[in-house]
Amino acid sequence: MARTTDSRTSPDSKKTVTLTDNTTGRTWELPILEGTLGPRAIDVRRLYADTGFFTYDPGFTSTASCDSAITYIDGEKGILMHRGYAIEDLAEHSTYMEVCYLLLHGELPNRQQRDEFERSITYHTMLHEQMMNFYRGFRRDSHPMAIMVGVVGAMSAFYHDSTDISDPYQRMVASHRLIAKMPTIAAMAYKYSLGQPFVYPRNDLSYAENFLHMTFAVPCEEYKVRPAVARAMDRIFILHADHEQNASTSTVRIAGSSGANPFACVAAGIASLWGPAHGGANEAVLKMLQEIGTKERIPEFIKRAKDKDDPFRLMGFGHRVYKNYDPRAAVLRKSCHEVLDELGMRDEPLLDLAMELERIALEDEYFNEKKLFPNVDFYSGIILQALGFPTSMFTVLFALARTVGWIAQWKEMIEDPNHRISRPRQLYIGYPKRPYIPIDQRK
Numbered sequence: 001m002a003r004t005t006d007s008r009t010s011p012d013s014k015k016t017v018t019l020t021d022n023t024t025g026r027t028w029e030l031p032i033l034e035g036t037l038g039p040r041a042i043d044v045r046r047l048y049a050d051t052g053f054f055t056y057d058p059g060f061t062s063t064a065s066c067d068s069a070i071t072y073i074d075g076e077k078g079i080l081m082h083r084g085y086a087i088e089d090l091a092e093h094s095t096y097m098e099v100c101y102l103l104l105h106g107e108l109p110n111r112q113q114r115d116e117f118e119r120s121i122t123y124h125t126m127l128h129e130q131m132m133n134f135y136r137g138f139r140r141d142s143h144p145m146a147i148m149v150g151v152v153g154a155m156s157a158f159y160h161d162s163t164d165i166s167d168p169y170q171r172m173v174a175s176h177r178l179i180a181k182m183p184t185i186a187a188m189a190y191k192y193s194l195g196q197p198f199v200y201p202r203n204d205l206s207y208a209e210n211f212l213h214m215t216f217a218v219p220c221e222e223y224k225v226r227p228a229v230a231r232a233m234d235r236i237f238i239l240h241a242d243h244e245q246n247a248s249t250s251t252v253r254i255a256g257s258s259g260a261n262p263f264a265c266v267a268a269g270i271a272s273l274w275g276p277a278h279g280g281a282n283e284a285v286l287k288m289l290q291e292i293g294t295k296e297r298i299p300e301f302i303k304r305a306k307d308k309d310d311p312f313r314l315m316g317f318g319h320r321v322y323k324n325y326d327p328r329a330a331v332l333r334k335s336c337h338e339v340l341d342e343l344g345m346r347d348e349p350l351l352d353l354a355m356e357l358e359r360i361a362l363e364d365e366y367f368n369e370k371k372l373f374p375n376v377d378f379y380s381g382i383i384l385q386a387l388g389f390p391t392s393m394f395t396v397l398f399a400l401a402r403t404v405g406w407i408a409q410w411k412e413m414i415e416d417p418n419h420r421i422s423r424p425r426q427l428y429i430g431y432p433k434r435p436y437i438p439i440d441q442r443k
Contacts, residue, residue, distance in 0.1 A: 070082065073244050073322075082099065082241070083103070095238075099404070100121075120180075122180070123180075125201035136192075144189040148270050149270050153267035186396045187214035211400070212229065233387070235331065240401035244321075247275070250272075251272035252269040273398060289353055328375075329375050329376045336383050
């Protein structure tokens with residue numbers, strides 16, 4: 001059992017909890033840590049040394065693996081902030097480049113800082129020409145995420161001048177390179193799957209415009225990026241830039257804790273993001289809509305979603321963290337409707353189906369009581385479908401946007417003098433020691 005106490009053994013009040021072993025009667029005082037916002041934490045760093053006990057927390061859902069000043073989430077209230085700024089304000093008033101600067105440096109840039117940062121990113125967008133050979137080594141039907149893992153991991157073989165993690169300048173160069181080159185890598189993965197020639201980046205386009213141009217342009221005709229489409233793409237990037245200590249971010253931090261170079265760490269993050277329970281959720285939304293098929297069948301699937309004995313779930317509704325409306329979804333919902341209007345796609349059957357499903361679910365008492373509101377994956381999937389991206393590219397775009405979050409989190413960890421290599425413990429439930437049996441005596 002545990003109780004909160006105030007220990008006044010020093011002039012400053014020190015808050016602790018008392019841990020009691022009911023079998024022996026022994027007690028231990030454990031410090032309480034308080035952040036700027038959010039729940040307090042019990043400091044268990046010396047728990048094993050002082051008590052001989054470990055904590056058991058599968059999935060680390062009740063364990064803080066680090067302290068961080070980058071992103072704050074309050075799932076109960078539907079709050080997401082980067083460096084203290086509400087995601088709604090950033091999505092409405094900033095660009096993805098400004099948000100990247102904010103995550104990396106802690107403050108929004110002034111005009112000069114923004115221009116210098118954008119210039120640095122712009123002039124790092126080219127890939128080493130020999131890296132094209134990596135693409136040609138993959139089968140044409142390779143999943144783009146498989147290509148992303150391989151190509152990003154291979155960057156450490158080409159950019160040796162930015163792999164010394166102890167050098168602040170090299171960390172900065174590696175950060176800029178990853179943010180700049182990820183759209184080029186992603187667009188080339190898409191082009192390769194189609195058998196189309198690669199389109200090189202252009203320095204006269206914005207970050208989102210450049211990505212769209214590299215993805216959809218062909219050498220034989222001019223491609224013009226619609227401003228509304230570029231803005232929607234930029235918003236998707238902003239809304240996926242970072243999301244605290246999720247699976248892929250934790251993977252990047254764990255890989256980085258060993259001293260691995262940033263390219264290898266981000267490749268590990270991409271591999272983690274690939275899972276359908278993480279980055280593949282918006283792809284699952286489109287597959288669900290295809291399964292539903294027509295608006296007439298929506299009530300049937302709504303009924304199935306309410307049946308606890310039916311394994312069917314409405315993908316894109318509800319969230320592991322948010323027990324209220326996902327603040328990113330509120331922003332993207334507006335962009336979703338703007339993009340459909342801009343592209344004249346209101347009557348597209350699949351998108352029309354999605355809008356009707358959204359309407360019915362928002363009006364349904366069951367979904368409101370359970371707080372199963374449409375989340376960011378629901379709307380991003382619809383937008384990406386409208387823009388012409390195949391579902392296999394959805395997670396690739398997530399990885400592109402999340403790169404800055406991974407890098408900011410990695411950089412924060414590396415610059416923390418107290419960081420240590422990650423080494424979770426386990427509760428062993430296997431055989432105790434037993435005698436070795438020679439092969440001729442085994443049954």
